[in-house]
Amino acid sequence: MDFSIVIPAKNEEQGLAIVLPRLRELYPENEILVVDDGSQDATVEVCRAHGVMVVPHPYSKGNGAAIKTGARAATGEYLVFMDADGQHDPADISRLIGELENGYDMVIGARSGIASQASMARWGANTFYNRFASWMVNRRIDDLTSGFRAVKRSRFLNFLYLLPNGFSYPTTSTMAFFRAGYSVGFIPIKVAERIGKSHINLLRDGVRFFLIIFKIGTLYSPLKVYFPLAVLMFGLGLLNYLISSFVSGGARFTNMSTLLMLSGMVVFLIGLLSEQLTNLQYREAEDEH
Template sequence: MPSELKKVIDVASCREYDMVTGARGEKSFQVVNRKLGKRLIKYFVNKISKIDVPDFNSGLRVFKREVIKKYLHLMPDGFSFSTTSTVTFLKLQYNVKYVPIFVKERDGRKSNVKIKDGFKTLMLILNLSVLFAPLTFFIPISIFFIASSFIYFILYSIIERIHITSSMTLLFITGIIIFFMGIICEQVSAVRRELNN
């Protein structure tokens, strides 16, 4: 609706914020079969950005041109541009403003986003996690493998005898390798984020 667009433009025109986004409220129209997927993405977006994001994929947004140009190399070509730009601006601590808006059901052409895009959504979550919070992604997996090796050792020692098997060693080494992969990924992602700065 033009009135909702004007709300966003009015706030953006003051040039106080680096990005102004229209945040759809609970009364706004939502496609029912996408609610579960959106909740999943919202959980990860909140976890990565460490704030409660009102609307992570609203297309009604205004950027400062000089800021968004720095990070176009991070942006995907598909529908996830809105989510990626949200996480980018929040994670890099730019000044973001959310303006409450109301959205009705789409008239005319239906949305291009289909249920089959669920795999793309999972890949988006993975990419955002690795790009902006690699240690948050890798460390829990590392801890899982290392803890599994110790639990396996304890149970084996109680049931059989005190002995380190090849499976225990493999679990432990896998955990260590994943940990160091996270360290390397943290450095690479930092360089990639600042590539055009």
């Protein structure tokens, strides 16, 4: 099958020195493309030594930006994205491609268990993301944030404008494919310990990952998030009104009751507006395709 392997890399000379020879051995006829995201080490030299195409960024733009650059530069009908740190087994690429041949539009390598995560905190956060996203799409999502995936290039290019330049491109692309009605599959994989230093900062990226939760909602179905919140606020306002009326012995609207009920209505209207804007985004992508 005609596919390109796209690897975003920033200061990953150690990992690439191990990954690239293995990829060349297993897939000698396929395009291997490394997007150098402003590396300060010998990343570029390692790639050239193994005859791999390098697309450089003049400065670091982020993992998502590197993915977008690679998707535009690749020529294969299918794209395989994987990390440069040695965590992903190149032999699993054939399994991903095999599922694409079975009719899927995107196939994701799903990590399982704490041993496959960088830390207990990352495992806990990813578990929460998976369950929340599963509730949003009404289908089990085994790994929302895995960077090891294969996809039809024509489908993926439609959603480049939605992808962030940072680390949450896997989340965005997964939810976008579900929202557009494309077929998304998962296969279990085992990951090795990363080679080199992680670029994840617990405090900075902890806040960033927290914002992913809101992005999941706005990407898929905003009203599914806003409506329960609106009902809760309106219900609290109504409950406050009933309690105040019972205590005072007559119907009485307090400032708190009014504030809560009006806030619930406003949240509902914001969700309704967000839902319509989301529909326009995906309609635009379909028109371009």
